[in-house]
Amino acid sequence: MSETTQILISGGGVAGLTAACLFGSNGFDVICVDPAPPITERDDDGADLRSTAFLQPSVHVLERAGVWHQLSGFATALQTMQIVDAGEDGQPRNARAFDASDISELPFGWNLPNWLIRRELVKRLETLSNADFRPGVATDRMLARSAGAKVWLSDGTQVQAELVIAADGRGSPLRQAAGIEVKTKRYGQEALAFAVTHPIPHGNVSTEIHRTGGPFTLVPLPDHEGVPSSAVVWMEDGPKAQELFALEETAFNTAMSERSCHMFGPLSLASKCSIWPIISQVASRFSARRLALVAESAHVVPPIGAQGLNMSLADLQSLLELSEKYPLGSDAMLDAYTLERRRNVALRVAGIDLLNRASQSEAEWLRELRSWGIGVIHDAKPVRTTLMNLGLGLR
Numbered sequence: 118m119s120e121t122t123q124i125l126i127s128g129g130g131v132a133g134l135t136a137a138c139l140f141g142s143n144g145f146d147v148i149c150v151d152p153a154p155p156i157t158e159r160d161d162d163g164a165d166l167r168s169t170a171f172l173q174p175s176v177h178v179l180e181r182a183g184v185w186h187q188l189s190g191f192a193t194a195l196q197t198m199q200i201v202d203a204g205e206d207g208q209p210r211n212a213r214a215f216d217a218s219d220i221s222e223l224p225f226g227w228n229l230p231n232w233l234i235r236r237e238l239v240k241r242l243e244t245l246s247n248a249d250f251r252p253g254v255a256t257d258r259m260l261a262r263s264a265g266a267k268v269w270l271s272d273g274t275q276v277q278a279e280l281v282i283a284a285d286g287r288g289s290p291l292r293q294a295a296g297i298e299v300k301t302k303r304y305g306q307e308a309l310a311f312a313v314t315h316p317i318p319h320g321n322v323s324t325e326i327h328r329t330g331g332p333f334t335l336v337p338l339p340d341h342e343g344v345p346s347s348a349v350v351w352m353e354d355g356p357k358a359q360e361l362f363a364l365e366e367t368a369f370n371t372a373m374s375e376r377s378c379h380m381f382g383p384l385s386l387a388s389k390c391s392i393w394p395i396i397s398q399v400a401s402r403f404s405a406r407r408l409a410l411v412a413e414s415a416h417v418v419p420p421i422g423a424q425g426l427n428m429s430l431a432d433l434q435s436l437l438e439l440s441e442k443y444p445l446g447s448d449a450m451l452d453a454y455t456l457e458r459r460r461n462v463a464l465r466v467a468g469i470d471l472l473n474r475a476s477q478s479e480a481e482w483l484r485e486l487r488s489w490g491i492g493v494i495h496d497a498k499p500v501r502t503t504l505m506n507l508g509l510g511l512r
Contacts, residue, residue: 121277122146122249123445125268127256127291128284129155131169131231132412132429134238134250136282138182139433141248142241145445148278149248150270152255157236159388165231166391167310168336168348170195170323170423172226175430181437184241188234192227193337196321203328203378214322224321226423228336230312230348259291259408265446266407280446281408282436287398289414295405299398302470306331306395307358308420309351312388313373314344315381325421326378330354331395331473332421333376341387349384350420351376352395352473362392395419397470403459404451409436416462419473424465432458 126136129151137149156164171179171192179185201212217225242250255271259281268276283291292299308331319337326333331352338346351373353361361372366386374384398417403410412429435457443450 118273119275119277120148122148123278124148124280124282125256125266125276125278126150126282126284127268128282128286128412128414129153129250129252130284130286130412131234131238131426132433133282133284134235134242135179135182135184135430136284136411136433136436137248137250138184138238138241138245139178139437140440141245142181142183143437145247145440147245147248148251148276149242150251150254150256152253152271154252155235155239157232157239159230159232161232164389165235166312166348166388167350167420168228168230168338169234169426170226170228170336171430172423172427173221173223174434175427176227178430178434181434182241183245184238187237187241188229189227191233191237191339192229193339194224194321195226195228195323195337196224197323198225199322199324201324201326201378201380203326208378225323226427228323228338228348230338256285256291259294261295261406261408263406263448278446279407279444280440283408283410283414284412285414287396287413287417289410291408292400292410292414295408297405297410298401300401301396301398304395304397304419304473305355306352306419306473307355307362307392308395309353309358309362309390309392310349311386311390312338312341312346312348313384314341314346314387315384316345317381318345319347319381323423324380326376326380328376330357331419333373334420335377335381336423345381346387347381349373352419355394358392362390395473397466397473399459399463399466403432403455403462406448407446407451409451409454411436415458416466418466418469421469421472424469428462428465431461 123146126133126149137147141147197214197216199214242248257269260267266278266281283289324335334350335347400415403415411432418425439450
């Protein structure tokens with residue numbers, strides 16, 4: 118069977134589903150495929166227990182995708198970002214709070230669990246007659262020509278498309294088939310992701326606690342069963358992370374409460390726990406003929422500073438804006454996309470790499486520099502506001 122569409126999206130994660138909603142809401146005919154159905158319930162096996170803090174610019178993308186009004190009712194505002202340097206004794210040595218009111222009348226962003234984001238994106242797609250989501254269907258191969266792309270799907274369908282968007286993950290088969298190389302850095306770290314409850318309210322403060330091994334980050338969530346709750350990403354050297362992952366719940370609660378410096382009182386696990394390896398990765402280019410790489414097919418960063426998915430939504434915004442200037446999927450459009458996005462992404466990846474290595478290091482002089490630097494960045498207002506704007510992507 119043969120079909121024709123304007124855009125085919127390979128990948129039904131948060132980025133791929135957002136792309137389908139965004140382009141579908143802006144009048145494009147879209148087909149989105151993914152080999153696995155999205156998991157849209159918190160306690161189902163395989164649920165993505167990470168959360169995403171949508172920073173201010175990303176909300177504009179979600180509004181254009183027609184989904185923010187669905188998501189906003191579940192979101193927790195991030196008014197303050199607190200960075201803490203912890204000593205090896207587990208006690209805070211230096212802490213500074215960065216308040217969004219310094220640069221905006223709005224919060225830095227709004228946090229939501231990834232499984233819920235998928236659920237609401239799927240609901241939005243169901244309302245769009247020009248967007249067709251096909252879970253359980255994979256992209257087998259693609260042939261790109263100057264006039265368009267031909268894509269073979271796993272269900273036997275052949276699709277003619279003007280543009281193919283690869284949102285198929287860090288191991289992207291479409292990127293590999295196009296011969297696009299990547300530069301990868303491995304840190305020997307793994308990250309644990311889960312939700313917790315705690316007796317001390319978070320006060321809409323996102324807290325990132327740095328200590329040898331990597332940061333421990335608590336991001337505000339709505340109350341869980343009437344108790345304050347946060348999403349946690351805990352980065353540690355690989356063997357240590359595996360030991361933690363294997364602990365029974367009582368011991369795990371004790372370990373994470375200690376790692377959090379008891380800033381929110383004793384932490385209690387409130388979800389399943391997932392684990393994944395930490396890398397940074399950047400593709401040598403973000404496009405090929407009739408193909409655009411977005412999200413983790415183009416770039417991967419450690420989960421620091423809420424940059425990962427926000428960079429992905431910036432990819433989508435760039436593609437949408439360029440589609441209004443150039444013929445859809447043309448060489449001119451895709452060359453402009455690589456030029457616009459890759460430089461910005463490379464700079465952000467380099468900055469996050471530096472922060473992660475400083476957090477991971479066991480060197481005493483670097484730990485002292487890290488603690489001193491937090492104070493310098495915060496206390497010099499021009500530096501503080503400039504870096505806050507850069508972190509949001511406003512400059």
